[in-house]
Amino acid sequence: MRCLCTDSLFRCNFTLVILLVLSVSIYIFVMVHIQMSTRFNPAVEIEPLDRIFNFNLSLDKLVHRTHKRYLSFMLDSSFVQRGLKKPSLRTKSLITRISHLSGGYLRIGGYAADLLVFSIMFQSPGDHYLKPDGGYCSFEQVMCHNSKHLRKFAMSADSWTDINLFTNQTGLKLIFNLNALMRGDRRWNSSNAEFLMDIAYANQHEIDWELGNEPNSYPFKFDAEVTPEELAYDFGTLRQLLNKYTIYKQSLLIGPDITHPRPSKLGPAKYLEEFLVSKPEIDVVSWHHYYTGSNATVQDFLNVETLNSFQQSARIVNEIVRRQAPQKQIWLTESGSAYGGGVEGLSDKFISSFLWMDRLGSAAKNNISVVVRQSLFHPFYSLLDEDTLFPNPDYWVSVLFKTFVGQGVLNIDCLDENYDETLRVYAHCGKGKRKNPVLFGLNISNHSQGIGLKLNTTGNFYSLTTPHLASSVVHLNGKLLELVFFDQLPSFIPVKIVVNSKNPVPILPYSLFFLVLDISVPVC
Numbered sequence: 001m002r003c004l005c006t007d008s009l010f011r012c013n014f015t016l017v018i019l020l021v022l023s024v025s026i027y028i029f030v031m032v033h034i035q036m037s038t039r040f041n042p043a044v045e046i047e048p049l050d051r052i053f054n055f056n057l058s059l060d061k062l063v064h065r066t067h068k069r070y071l072s073f074m075l076d077s078s079f080v081q082r083g084l085k086k087p088s089l090r091t092k093s094l095i096t097r098i099s100h101l102s103g104g105y106l107r108i109g110g111y112a113a114d115l116l117v118f119s120i121m122f123q124s125p126g127d128h129y130l131k132p133d134g135g136y137c138s139f140e141q142v143m144c145h146n147s148k149h150l151r152k153f154a155m156s157a158d159s160w161t162d163i164n165l166f167t168n169q170t171g172l173k174l175i176f177n178l179n180a181l182m183r184g185d186r187r188w189n190s191s192n193a194e195f196l197m198d199i200a201y202a203n204q205h206e207i208d209w210e211l212g213n214e215p216n217s218y219p220f221k222f223d224a225e226v227t228p229e230e231l232a233y234d235f236g237t238l239r240q241l242l243n244k245y246t247i248y249k250q251s252l253l254i255g256p257d258i259t260h261p262r263p264s265k266l267g268p269a270k271y272l273e274e275f276l277v278s279k280p281e282i283d284v285v286s287w288h289h290y291y292t293g294s295n296a297t298v299q300d301f302l303n304v305e306t307l308n309s310f311q312q313s314a315r316i317v318n319e320i321v322r323r324q325a326p327q328k329q330i331w332l333t334e335s336g337s338a339y340g341g342g343v344e345g346l347s348d349k350f351i352s353s354f355l356w357m358d359r360l361g362s363a364a365k366n367n368i369s370v371v372v373r374q375s376l377f378h379p380f381y382s383l384l385d386e387d388t389l390f391p392n393p394d395y396w397v398s399v400l401f402k403t404f405v406g407q408g409v410l411n412i413d414c415l416d417e418n419y420d421e422t423l424r425v426y427a428h429c430g431k432g433k434r435k436n437p438v439l440f441g442l443n444i445s446n447h448s449q450g451i452g453l454k455l456n457t458t459g460n461f462y463s464l465t466t467p468h469l470a471s472s473v474v475h476l477n478g479k480l481l482e483l484v485f486f487d488q489l490p491s492f493i494p495v496k497i498v499v500n501s502k503n504p505v506p507i508l509p510y511s512l513f514f515l516v517l518d519i520s521v522p523v524c
Contacts, residue, residue, distance in 0.1 A: 050447035052504045053423055054415045057453060059437065059521050062429075064409040067329065067369040069173065071360065071401055072104035073383070074334060074374045077112035077177065077213075078130040080163075081153045083123060086386060087377065089166040093389055096487040098376060100399050101383075102171025105208070107333060107372050108163060109177025109257075111221065113213045115152045116179050118196040123156035137220045150222060157199055164205040173206060175254065175333070175372075180212030180226060180234060188234035190241050201245045208252040210333070211238050214288060216258045216271035228271050231256055232278035239281040252283040257333055260289040260313040269316050276324035284370075285321050286333040289313055291355055294340030294380075298469065301337070301351045302444045304421045307358045314366040331370040332363055342380030350393045350466035350474060352381070354442050357397055357512050361426030361441060364409045373398070393466070393474050396481050397512065399489065400462065404438050404514050406431045408524050412439070423449040423507060429524030430516055437524065439515040443507040450504030457519050460494035461505070464512040 087094050112130040130153075137144045167174045182189045188211070200207060215231055218224045226234075235253060242248040261269035268287070276285070289310055292300050300306050321330055337347045337355045346352055356373070363371045373394070377386040383395040408429030422445035430438040443449050465475045474481045477495050484490050499505060499517065507513055 049450040049504060049506060051423075052450035052452050053419055054452035055412055055425055056415055057427055057437070057439075057455070058411040060523065061411075062408045062523055063411045064364055064367055064369075066364050066407045066409065067331075068407060069104045070364070070370055070407065071101075071398060072107065072175075072370055072372045073098075073101060073172070073376050074107040074109065074372050076110040076375055076378070077108060077116050078110065079375075079378060080108065080116060080155050080159060081112055081130055084159050084162055087389060089162045091389075093487050094384070095166065095169050097384060097389060097391065097395075097483070098166075098170040098172075100489055101395075101402060103402065104172055105175050105370065105372060106167050106170070106172040106376075107175040107177065107210075109175065109210055109213055110334065110374070111213060112153075113177035113210075114179050114181045114218075114222065115150075117152050117154050117182070118157075118160065118192050119154040120157045120195075120199075122154050123159060137217065144220065160196065160199060161203070164200065164203065164207075168205075173208070175208045175210060177210040177213055177257075178238070180215060180231065181218070181222065181224060183226070186230055188237055190237055193238070194241055197241070197245060197248065201247060204247060206247065206251075208254060209238065209242065209248075210254045210257055210286070211235055212255070213257050214259050215256055216268045228256070228274035229278045232275055232280035235280040235282055253281060254284040254286045254331060254333060255280065255282045257286045257288060260287060260310075261316045262309070262313060263316075266316075269320060272317065273320050273324060276320065282328070284331050285317070285325060285328045286331045287313075287317050288334035289332060290336050290339040292338045292343075294338050294343055296338050296343050296346070298346065298351065301343075301346060301355060304444070307355065307362070307424070307444075308421070310359060310362055311366060314363070314368065318367055329369040330367055331372070332368050333370070333372045334374050335359060335371060336374040336381040338381065342382075344380050345470060347380040348382060348385070348392045348394075349470045349472055351469040353393045353397050353464070353474075353512055354444050356394045357401075357440065357442050358424055360397075360401055360405075361424070364428065365411075365426060390472070391481075391483065392472055393464075396464070396474050396476075400464075400476075400492065400514055401440070403492065404430055404462075404516055405440065406435065406438070406524065408435075410437060410521075410523075420445075422447075423451070425451055429521065434520045435524030436519060437517050437521050439505070439517070440513060441507075442512050443509060446509045448509055449507050451507065452501065452504045453499055454501055455517070455519070456500045457517055459497055459499050459505075459518055460516040461497045462492060462494055462514040463508060465508055465510075469510060 178193050182192055215226050242251050256275050258268040258272050291306050337352045375382055377384045383392055406429040410427035412425055412427040423443050425441040427439050430436040463477055466473055
């Protein structure tokens with residue numbers, strides 16, 4: 001190799017030697033750092049543990065297989081009313097950060113979807129900003145409509161283009177929620193939807209579709225009614241419209257997007273059953289769920305009963321679908337910690353991640369194939385801060401889930417009678433060629449707890465902690481999680497641990513975790 005130094009040969013060789021030594025030193029430093037990081041980290045090695053619970057992990061069969069777009073996201077239609085501003089969907093940093101969540105759906109829908117009208121030239125924001133979800137009216141089934149809520153707004157062709165472009169650039173697929181309240185003679189008027197589809201078809205945008213948002217709550221939100229039978233008929237009209245476009249013949253129809261049923265409020269369940277009895281032309285049965293309302297407290301977020309409320313609603317939906325549409329997938333197309341935009345000071349903090357992690361595990365275990373998270377940004381339950389685009393804790397949970405967790409759902413149950421459900425553990429097949437099983441979950445107690453497993457293996461362990469439950473700061477194995485150069489993800493460095501009957505998996509108080517086991521499972 002020719003020396004490019006202009007000085008003497010001695011100086012040239014000396015410089016090359018110095019550079020070589022420096023490079024080797026840096027390499028050794030990095031490798032030692034990584035090796036030490038993966039062998040030992042006092043942040044996750046706890047001894048002794050306050051409590052140990054024994055779990056049985058079944059590796060012989062899957063209990064469910066989720067959709068490939070299982071973890072998906074949402075921008076509320078009220079963001080369209082605000083003009084797709086703050087932030088703009090064309091912001092490079094936003095596109096990069098959301099690209100780390102690629103592979104899912106992006107749903108544009110929600111409360112404001114039933115007020116949205118498409119207009120090629122005109123963008124009408126209205127004279128007030130709409131709330132980001134149905135809130136108290138929808139989920140508590142309380143009459144609280146207001147004349148202001150009934151004012152429609154327009155979405156321009158430019159906004160429609162921006163939505164589709166953003167979806168493509170971030171590696172997501174669009175679900176668009178059409179306005180079901182454009183009606184005449186108690187039938188859906190499809191002319192405005194056809195107008196919108198013409199533009200989408202001309203640009204060959206791939207889209208799946210919904211019609212109406214939480215129709216069981218129309219009387220409470222809009223002082224309007226669309227019966228289950230009428231909506232089922234309207235879905236037939238929508239399918240006929242989609243069949244006119246070659247690209248949309250295969251589009252999924254998703255509905256009816258009811259609010260979550262509960263033992264104390266079965267109105268949504270009744271609507272769903274009557275809708276499915278009418279044999280609508282849908283491909284997917286959809287519903288929504290929020291754990292609590294915007295006045296929730298810290299105690300609500302750390303309550304086992306709050307977490308278990310989702311399972312109760314999921315069982316009701318599953319029973320109805322088994323009776324009336326057993327071949328249909330069930331999707332949770334809107335979800336968050338608390339309706340009404342979330343809880344200020346809680347829904348965008350670490351404490352909310354307990355609800356999010358538990359939902360991701362519980363939904364898959366309860367036969368849900370897609371979970372759509374409200375929302376990417378705005379307001380309090382957002383994944384990114386709408387002003388700074390700073391990642392909130394649930395963003396990191398979502399990124400790590402997409403990194404490690406695959407579609408196959410394995411069964412794992414606690415064997416102990418004194419189990420109090422504060423240590424919650426889920427199991428999936430992992431990603432990668434070997435399909436290693438992955439355990440993930442949460443500890444919502446102030447005790448260090450151990451997961452006892454009858455295995456004899458090792459695993460890569462990732463523990464998520466925070467200095468304070470109401471903080472946006474997240475540590476992974478004791479190291480601050482933050483985006484690095486040009487909004488790229490950092491390296492996720494694990495702790496290597498032994499997993500056997502004598503070495504329970506240690507879970508810190510008020511922490512989340514992922515554990516990738518070093519075994520291969522044939523069913524995965």
